[in-house]
Amino acid sequence: MKPRTSPRRLPDQVFAYALLVPAFAFLVLFTVKPLVSTVVSSLYDRRDEGPTLDNYRLLAEDEVFRKALVNNLLFSVLTVPVSLALAMLLAVLLQRALKGKALLRAGVFAPAILPVVAVAVIWLYFYQPNIGVINEVLGWFGVTGPDWLGDTALVLPSLMAMMVWKEAGFFMIFYLAGLQAIDPELDEASLLEGTGRFTHFRRVTFPLLMPTTLFAAIVALADSIKMVDFVFVMTQGGPDNASNLLLYYIYRVTFAQHWPQYGAAISLLVIGVLVALAVLQIRLLDRRIHYR
Amino acid sequence: MALSPRTRALAATTLALTAIAGCSSASGGSGGDGAKDGVVSIDFYYPDQVGTLSTLIDGYLKDFAKEHPEIKVKGVYSGDYDQTLAAVNTAIDARKAPALAIMDQSFMHDLVERKAVTAWNPFLTSDADRKWKDSFYPQFMSNSVGADGQVWGIPFARSTIVQYWNKDYFKKAGLDPEKPPAGWDELVADAKAVQSGAGAKWGLFIPTSTGTAYWLYQALVQQAGGDGAISDRAGTKVTVNSEQNVKALEFWASLGTQKIAPTTEVAWGTSTDDFLAGTTGILWTTSGRIGSIQEKAGFDWGVSALPAGAGKGAPTGGGSLMLFDAGVSKKQKEAAVTLAKFLTTPERAADVSIKSGYIATSEAAWNTEAMRAHLAKHPQAKAPHDAVADAIPEMATPDRDRVVYQTLAPALQSVLLKGADPRKALDKAQSDIDAVLKTHR
Structure with missing residues (x-):
């Protein structure tokens, strides 16, 4: 057969770029353009006069912003490791041959498929001081439970506990997948050598799960900053701003106070912090990861 | 015209994209005068x-x-x-x-x-x-x-703020169930009586939630003899640190120290449930709750205007x-x-x-x-x-979210929930609010 020749043929380079055009178009439209306009917007004042650095100056003395930042850092630094540790523990436990394993796995995973708003409504009633489930149970043991969401010292830890409950089941799934990928021969080798279960976990399972941990840690960190729906439902950032988180504050500034320029300045700072943290995580953990 | 398959694919994609763009602009413009x-x-x-x-x-x-x-x-x-x-x-x-x-x-x-x-x-x-x-x-x-x-x-x-009271508790405590507290002294006395005489966990709930604390505070300021409206007509002048302002907040905080009310947040949303469950004997909240209390109360209850002091009246x-x-x-x-x-x-x-x-x-x-x-x-x-009849205007300012929710409410809460000094908290709120409002005059 005669080789087919096209009458007009595009050069490969041009064709490759042409194929990428739709992807680029979407990237520019939904990522680059918003980012650029956020930067530009943050340089204007509330009456859209500028450019000026007033928003950033204001940021330095904004007490509510500082409080939201500290709250959010606490929230992230505590919920991420606890969720991951719990997820890993649950995965290792639920991987074994166990009666009712499927049911237990489903039970642990259930919170992860619930929408955050639904979780918040459920826990709002768990936490009610007088009619809530938690204090009811404490009451059986003669303990008068505190007001979980109404106490400035307890509100943030209470929200953290809820977040861990929701996230642990989700990351357990990743760890279960990670465990499937570990060669069962390693298990047998440990058994033959008489290695203890804990040593096996520490020296074999844990290191081999590190790639999963890195991935999960980055997702969990992003979640701990971007999932704030429950603040709307449960506390509105109160009392006394004790549960105000960054994204909630950005929402309030941008929409409730109709000050998108200042909201843009805060957003940029948050993005900066997130990127820095992700880079740090990858740098720190990458050295200790055993890729096969 | 003979086109290569590659070129044809490209042309098709371009067409499709144009079509998508066309759709969005067609549905976007309703325009005109409707x-x-x-x-x-x-x-x-x-x-x-x-x-x-x-x-x-x-x-x-x-x-x-x-x-x-x-x-x-x-x-x-x-x-x-x-x-x-x-x-x-x-x-x-x-x-x-x-x-x-x-x-x-x-x-x-x-x-x-x-x-x-x-x-x-x-x-x-x-x-x-x-x-x-x-x-x-x-x-x-x-x-x-x-x-x-x-x-x-x-x-x-x-709506406006009204006072609900549990008549069954009043009877049990030996109070006249048809006579709601009419002043601050009576309010405190009745609340204590309901706790000791009728076994109510709390005597009086005045919600302290971020979204509504300022509203109830307005009523207390009015009762203390101050200007309960707090803001002026144009909304650009706000007074929160007068003698009466401080007195009102001191009284509110005293409910917690006297154990009549909790020193944790009295949540706006659930305070009605607490009243219905008999957790508190007296509740101040919106008149909008009459319907649900009517429907759900398992006891005899009453509703009246708020007590009076040197002044009288609640915000709308x-x-x-x-x-x-x-x-x-x-x-x-x-x-x-x-x-x-x-x-x-x-x-x-x-x-x-x-x-x-x-x-x-x-x-x-x-x-x-x-x-x-x-x-x-x-x-x-x-x-x-x-x-x-005695209602006063609701506190209203430009940049309301910053003034009311972000500045005044946390100041009130720091006193009510964390025991901060009322005068200091209100002085600070005053200067913060002035700073916000300065840009709107």
């Missing part, structure tokens, strides 16, 4: 804070469609007041504002400052129009009229019908005015009041037959009407 074949179309956003209002409004809109075939209303349920503000803000930015919306009355200064709303005055030209405007209680109009006399809102679904709260400007034609605004008149007839104001617990907005509404029949059956519904 008039078509003599029918005017308008958007109407309405929030629902109590859960019964949206059904009522849906019904009214159906009646309106029958009576006014020349106006096509698209009713949009928009969540609570804060969500409605966010929705309207977004619509304004897109220059597709609703012609009419029910907004929290205290958003007025922000909206006027941003020139988002249109005054009602140019649309109220005939004597009948002016009579309609003047039919509403002046206490309710005080938050709707600017310092220059322009009318920016028409009252709809209004609730919604205003507002006209918006961005992308709304004159014809659409006129249609919106017609709709507003339809929604605020005495009969409908009475209907809203009876079915949701909001206070009927005019004397005529209170004198309708339906209202009289309702009052004969439920005498408690009269308490909010009595409270309106």
